[in-house]
Amino acid sequence: MNINLTLIGQTIAFAIFVWFCVKYVWPPITGAMSARQKKIADGLSAADRASLDLELAQEKASKEMQKAKEESAALIDQANKRAAQIVEASKDDARKEGEKIIEQARAEIQQERVQARDALRAEVAAIAIAGAEKILETSVDAKAHSEMLDKLAAEL
Amino acid sequence: MAAGTPVEYIKHHLTNLTYGKLPEGYERADGTVVEEATWTMARNGQEAMDMGFMAVHVDTMGWSIAMGLLFLGLFRFVAKNATTDTPSGLQNFVEMTVEFIQNIVRDVFHGKNPIIAPLALTMFVWIFLMNSLKLIPVDYIPSIAHAMGLEYFKIVPTTDPNGTFGIALGVFLLILFYSFKVKGAGGFAKELSFTPFNHWSLVPFNLVLELLGLIIKPISLALRLFGNMYAGEVIFILIALLPLWIQWSLNVPWAIFHLLVITLQAFIFTTLAVVYLSAAHEDHGQVT
Numbered sequence: 001m002n003i004n005l006t007l008i009g010q011t012i013a014f015a016i017f018v019w020f021c022v023k024y025v026w027p028p029i030t031g032a033m034s035a036r037q038k039k040i041a042d043g044l045s046a047a048d049r050a051s052l053d054l055e056l057a058q059e060k061a062s063k064e065m066q067k068a069k070e071e072s073a074a075l076i077d078q079a080n081k082r083a084a085q086i087v088e089a090s091k092d093d094a095r096k097e098g099e100k101i102i103e104q105a106r107a108e109i110q111q112e113r114v115q116a117r118d119a120l121r122a123e124v125a126a127i128a129i130a131g132a133e134k135i136l137e138t139s140v141d142a143k144a145h146s147e148m149l150d151k152l153a154a155e156l
Numbered sequence: 157m158a159a160g161t162p163v164e165y166i167k168h169h170l171t172n173l174t175y176g177k178l179p180e181g182y183e184r185a186d187g188t189v190v191e192e193a194t195w196t197m198a199r200n201g202q203e204a205m206d207m208g209f210m211a212v213h214v215d216t217m218g219w220s221i222a223m224g225l226l227f228l229g230l231f232r233f234v235a236k237n238a239t240t241d242t243p244s245g246l247q248n249f250v251e252m253t254v255e256f257i258q259n260i261v262r263d264v265f266h267g268k269n270p271i272i273a274p275l276a277l278t279m280f281v282w283i284f285l286m287n288s289l290k291l292i293p294v295d296y297i298p299s300i301a302h303a304m305g306l307e308y309f310k311i312v313p314t315t316d317p318n319g320t321f322g323i324a325l326g327v328f329l330l331i332l333f334y335s336f337k338v339k340g341a342g343g344f345a346k347e348l349s350f351t352p353f354n355h356w357s358l359v360p361f362n363l364v365l366e367l368l369g370l371i372i373k374p375i376s377l378a379l380r381l382f383g384n385m386y387a388g389e390v391i392f393i394l395i396a397l398l399p400l401w402i403q404w405s406l407n408v409p410w411a412i413f414h415l416l417v418i419t420l421q422a423f424i425f426t427t428l429a430v431v432y433l434s435a436a437h438e439d440h441g442q443v444t
Contacts, residue, residue, distance in 0.1 A: 010322020
């Protein structure tokens with residue numbers, strides 16, 4: 001256990017090791033460490049930002065969806081209304097048409113009735129005259145009795 | 157082994173391989189007389205002692221430098237390949253150590269000095285590596301050295317007071333350097349003279365107290381580390397003297413215990429050195 005030159009040698013070795021460590025070992029290691037720390041912090045904040053963005057996007061998407069729904073509902077509504085209108089209008093048309101047809105038919109019927117009545121009346125008049133002739137055994141002067149015959153015919 | 161009796165065995169294991177200068181006319185262990193002052197390997201403890209200050213413990217120097225290079229090589233390798241992405245296992249380990257040191261320095265050191273943290277890292281890892289050489293069974297390396305013709309070989313540099321005092325001396329020089337740099341010669345002198353008792357009549361008393369306190373710092377650093385390591389080493393050597401079949405029952409617990417001691421002593425040395433350097437950076441001039 002002698003104190004000798006080893007003491008100085010150790011001090012010199014120590015000094016050289018410290019110098020080397022200060023110069024070439026410490027800075028790159030701590031540099032890498034702090035760089036990684038920064039990287040991790042950046043990553044975390046980016047993740048935070050991304051989740052915030054996602055939330056915003058979701059909100060926006062749901063808003064758009066809502067809007068689209070409303071629009072489509074409005075469109076359907078409109079279409080429904082329009083369809084109802086069309087149906088209503090066609091119903092109207094059909095009714096009118098039907099009425100017209102009925103009217104026409106009625107008119108025709110009326111006409112035919114009038115014609116038939118007229119014909120009938122004439123026939124009846126003729127029959128009546130013939131009957132009267134037979135009864136009277138004389139010919140009836142159609143001219144003289146036409147007034148009466150007409151009156152009769154009108155009553156029929 | 158080379159030594160027969162237990163005492164010789166222990167002595168042998170506690171003697172460093174010394175290369176030094178023998179004075180003129182010195183009678184060596186084998187009876188030959190050195191005709192003029194020569195540099196040579198000491199053949200026994202007595203010769204090593206007689207070499208005085210002009211001697212080098214080759215084993216201490218060699219192993220401490222080897223450990224220092226191992227530390228620097230490993231950390232430099234990692235530093236060069238350091239990635240900011242997911243670190244590999246080795247980088248993780250190195251970064252853990254660096255972070256550990258950073259925390260100590262942040263807690264203890266209050267000044268601003270970029271040298272302190274790497275200094276602490278160097279001290280911690282270097283001392284840890286030197287201490288851990290102790291876990292190599294006490295006879296392995298000396299046997300190999302003996303086979304190569306080297307009589308003495310003590311591999312743990314921290315069981316050599318030169319090793320621990322060498323580092324402590326470095327710390328002491330740094331304490332003095334920063335004391336002068338931060339406080340200035342006047343401020344440093346003032347701090348030594350006027351603390352703890354701020355009165356002119358007590359200046360001599362303060363001076364003695366403070367100078368003693370200053371010098372005690374490196375001595376306590378060095379002796380604490382040396383004492384712990386030396387004592388542990390002696391126990392290991394004593395255990396090695398036991399019969400072969402019983403050695404493990406004491407060796408294993410002691411080695412496990414030393415895992416703690418090795419780390420703890422490296423930690424204590426580093427922390428205290430940082431504390432002392434922190435004190436050197438504090439300017440008490442305005443406070444008192």
